[in-house]
Amino acid sequence: MESVQLTRRAFLARGLTGLGLFAAGGSVRYRALAANSGWRAPFASLEAIGELLPPDANGVRLPKGFSARIVARSGQAPAGLPGYTWHSAPDGGACFAAEDGGWIYVSNSEISSNGGGVGALRFDAEANVVDAYSILNNTSINCAGGPTPWGTWLSCEEFDAGQVYECDPSGRTPARLRAALGTFKHEAVTVDLANNCLYLTEDLPDGGFYRFRPERQLPYLETGQLEIASVQRRGGDYYIEWLPVPDPRARRTPTRHQVAAMTPFAGGEGIGLFGDKVHFTTKHDNRVWTYNSATSGLSVLYDFKTSETPVLSGVDNVVITATGDVVVAEDKGNMQLVALTPGGRVTPIVQLMDQAASEITGPAFDPTYQRLYFSSQRGTLGIPRGGLTYEIRYTG
Secondary structure (H helix, E strand, O other): OOOOOOOHHHHHHOOOOOOOOOOHHHHHHHHHHHOOOOOOOOOOOOOOOOOEOOOOOOOEEOEOOEEEEEEEEOOOOHHHOOOOOOOOOEEEEEEEEOOOOOEEEEEEEOOOOOOEEEEEEEEOOOOOEEEEEEEEEEEOOEEEEEEOOOOOEEEEEOOOOOOEEEEOOOOOOOOEEOHHHOOOOEEEEEEEOOOOEEEEEEOOOOEOEEEEEEOOOOOOOOOEEEEEEEEEEEOOEEEEEEEEOOOOOOOOOOHHHOOOOOOOEOOEEEEEEEOOEEEEEEOOOOEEEEEEOOOOEEEEEEEOOOOOOOOOOOEEEEEEOOOOOEEEEEOOOOOEEEEEOOOOOEEEEEEEOOOOOOOEEEEEEOOOOOEEEEEEOOHHHOOHHHOEEEEEEEOO
């Protein structure tokens, strides 16, 4: 087993060989472990998770058998390691498997005026923090984004001239601008390998829902066609027609205004893919949507106004479990992570107390679904430099 003192230089010297893919490598590791009888992945399915207990010493409410710890604080060096101070305003995040049984958690920084970017926490197989470093600098308002199945992180800038940057979680390869994904107020992105495309959300009250089709097979992202959704009705059902955006770089006209037949969505936020279903959230109407790529159908998975269990509000970032639970983070609301399970449950799985001025961001599971990571963007102080990043694990 590697020492906790493993340095970033030693890790990077190994190169990218063996850096597990988020979807492929992570799920392969999960499936291999899950084949062993008696092995437990507490976050693989949330259908039977229990009710939240009173808050612990960190002010975190959890189901029975789970515990929380803070792994990083804005303005401080994680685990006392030299070289990197954890960034302010931590936002969207994801985990990536590594060859030694450990993983990397990446986290955006939603700071303006080229003060944003992406930081990374490196964990060994025992979940010790062994390194912390930057993988993207000098960008602005890096809000959410999304992992790719080939093991990179797409970091999205949330302002009118926002771009998408493809980042190497190890930090060995410099981040690359992916201008073909459009110039707009980006929020989040998910990759659909089966259909060779990406889906993107836009955080505006009249924002678009986008699809990007590359000219070549993924992971190629340099050129392609950006499209915007137009919702049509057929009988009692709704479906999406994808229309090309003439000028994805928005040289004269914002992307959402270039196609008259586009359908606005009320503040696009988090997005994730499970099978052929794309789940995404819209914050101004507190909805979780499902787009079926096989049928082009569009439906509402959750609506705060009509739900029989309206415990989820301030819908934001999304992460999906191995069995299809859609976990949604709240921006304010009750400061909860809420699971929408395949069986129809709407159930909180985490709640932060005394942090009403903050929001929960960056939920992500480690590659074997043993641990859950997320941040409180402004922490107990309600300001960006008060950000806290948590780890939740099952302790029995």
